[in-house]
Amino acid sequence: MSHSPLTRWIDTALAIAYPDQCQLCEEHPATAVQGYVCRSCHKSLHPIKPPWCQQCGLPVSANQNPNAPCLNCRNTDWQFNQARAAFTAQGPMREIIHRYKYDQHEFFEPFLKQCCLQATLLPSTAYTALIPIPLHPTKERERGFNQADRLAAFFAELFDIPINAGLLKRVTFTETQTHLSRSQRLRNLRGAFVCSNSQCEGSFLLVDDVMTTGATANAAAHALKKTGAQQVDVLTLARALPF
Numbered sequence: 625m626s627h628s629p630l631t632r633w634i635d636t637a638l639a640i641a642y643p644d645q646c647q648l649c650e651e652h653p654a655t656a657v658q659g660y661v662c663r664s665c666h667k668s669l670h671p672i673k674p675p676w677c678q679q680c681g682l683p684v685s686a687n688q689n690p691n692a693p694c695l696n697c698r699n700t701d702w703q704f705n706q707a708r709a710a711f712t713a714q715g716p717m718r719e720i721i722h723r724y725k726y727d728q729h730e731f732f733e734p735f736l737k738q739c740c741l742q743a744t745l746l747p748s749t750a751y752t753a754l755i756p757i758p759l760h761p762t763k764e765r766e767r768g769f770n771q772a773d774r775l776a777a778f779f780a781e782l783f784d785i786p787i788n789a790g791l792l793k794r795v796t797f798t799e800t801q802t803h804l805s806r807s808q809r810l811r812n813l814r815g816a817f818v819c820s821n822s823q824c825e826g827s828f829l830l831v832d833d834v835m836t837t838g839a840t841a842n843a844a845a846h847a848l849k850k851t852g853a854q855q856v857d858v859l860t861l862a863r864a865l866p867f
């Protein structure tokens with residue numbers, strides 16, 4: 625059906641009167657303060673709720689022993705102590721993170737900050753510092769920013785933990801690893817990070833946008849543990865489910 629000039633004129637007038645629209649569904653209103661995500665899209669997110677695996681934080685079934693390692697943790701020697709994520713990396717959350725990271729859709733930031741508020745901190749650890757998982761400098765130059773830095777700033781404010789962004793450095797450049805198996809990724813990332821300080825004693829909380837296989841967090845935790853960190857936990861905004 626073709627639009628008459630009058631309908632087109634009305635559409636344009638409405639767009640000027642109501643420019644605040646959800647950038648996901650493009651149907652409902654959403655303001656800059658909401659990060660241009662409407663209430664109904666916000667409600668369609670999937671927060672991760674307990675019971676979860678005590679180590680990797682994946683949701684587990686209610687009848688599973690919470691202290692036994694989940695299927696994902698069996699046969700994996702994680703370097704981090706515990707990992708937790710606020711949401712599953714599905715649907716709208718996955719799309720927002722993708723567009724934020726690769727298309728520089730920074731208008732989503734107020735929304736991401738609200739989502740960080742929904743994250744649960746790991747049981748009462750007094751962290752020495754919060755560490756955003758660094759990108760390789762080449763990748764950060766290409767992308768223009770490190771999303772983990774921004775999220776770490778939100779978490780630092782929320783939990784009142786200092787940020788130490790210079791402690792960990794990414795020294796190897798890895799192309800996207802989506803075609804690799806988890807064991808290949810774990811192997812590929814070995815030695816990807818180094819500590820800028822030869823003594824890294826303390827408890828650290830690593831922050832990233834998404835945890836997929838856990839290989840990146842594992843390599844980052846390894847570098848910290850190798851130089852003396854007592855505890856390394858991981859907090860991500862979202863978690864890709866392996867099933």
Ligand SMILES: [Zn+2]
Nearest residue numbers: 646649662665
């Ligand atoms: Zn929407």
Ligand SMILES: [Zn+2]
Nearest residue numbers: 677680694697
């Ligand atoms: Zn697990």
